[in-house]
Amino acid sequence: MKVENVELAKVIAKPNDKFPEPLHGEFAFVGRSNVGKSSLLNALIGKKVAFVSKNPGKTRTINYYLINNKFYFVDLPGYGYARASKKDREEWRKVIERYFSERTWNMKALFALIDSRHELMESDAQLLEWLEMIGISPLVVLTKIDKLSSPELSKQLKYFEEVLSGYSIRELIPCSSVKKEGLDKIWNVIIEELSKE
Numbered sequence: 001m002k003v004e005n006v007e008l009a010k011v012i013a014k015p016n017d018k019f020p021e022p023l024h025g026e027f028a029f030v031g032r033s034n035v036g037k038s039s040l041l042n043a044l045i046g047k048k049v050a051f052v053s054k055n056p057g058k059t060r061t062i063n064y065y066l067i068n069n070k071f072y073f074v075d076l077p078g079y080g081y082a083r084a085s086k087k088d089r090e091e092w093r094k095v096i097e098r099y100f101s102e103r104t105w106n107m108k109a110l111f112a113l114i115d116s117r118h119e120l121m122e123s124d125a126q127l128l129e130w131l132e133m134i135g136i137s138p139l140v141v142l143t144k145i146d147k148l149s150s151p152e153l154s155k156q157l158k159y160f161e162e163v164l165s166g167y168s169i170r171e172l173i174p175c176s177s178v179k180k181e182g183l184d185k186i187w188n189v190i191i192e193e194l195s196k197e
């Protein structure tokens, strides 16, 4: 799909900020902070719309990017950054719980981003378990694969297939925003979902 038009349509910052009109649905992106979520959104869109940072930030907003005036990419706040306090984690949980309780009905797919280079983190496992519990099957995007050699990548793919086998994952998508790898697979999912209506 060609992204002809993109705008930051809505920023949900406070508990009573309203979600935007549903339009043709939304695709949500979630992951640990620094996993490469902003980079992936920018790469998918083909334009710098999301803020890429070397230092894990504390953004607690939900950003709705309106694509081609039809559907949204939802940039959910990152979790699991090293210096997060208990209060930070609580706030993240509140924001994320509100999102899933109020918007799951409009969500066509959830992309859960995990860094391909490391082992599954406790916070990733917690998110996956919680999604399982509320009946959401995410697509797992393994990010930053350009940082792995091909034998390392094979090893990590095998590892993730095994460690994720206990969850209902729709698809495992290895990805690089730098090398633009795996982006077509993500777009295919989006196009397929949009064609269902």
Ligand SMILES: Nc1nc2c(ncn2[C@@H]2O[C@H](COP(=O)(O)OP(=O)(O)O)[C@@H](O)[C@H]2O)c(=O)[nH]1
Binding pocket: 031, 032, 033, 034, 035, 036, 037, 038, 039, 040, 051, 052, 053, 054, 056, 057, 078, 143, 144, 145, 146, 147, 175, 176, 177, 178, 179
């Ligand atoms: N090599 C490589 N670096 C990446 C990739 N995606 C993100 N990064 C880097 O990882 C860091 C965090 O990226 P960002 O998109 O801000 O992550 P976010 O916190 O999840 O939004 C930045 O330094 C990015 O340049 C990728 O596909 N390959």
Ligand SMILES: [Mg+2]
Binding pocket: 037, 038, 039, 050, 051, 052, 053
């Ligand atoms: Mg970001």
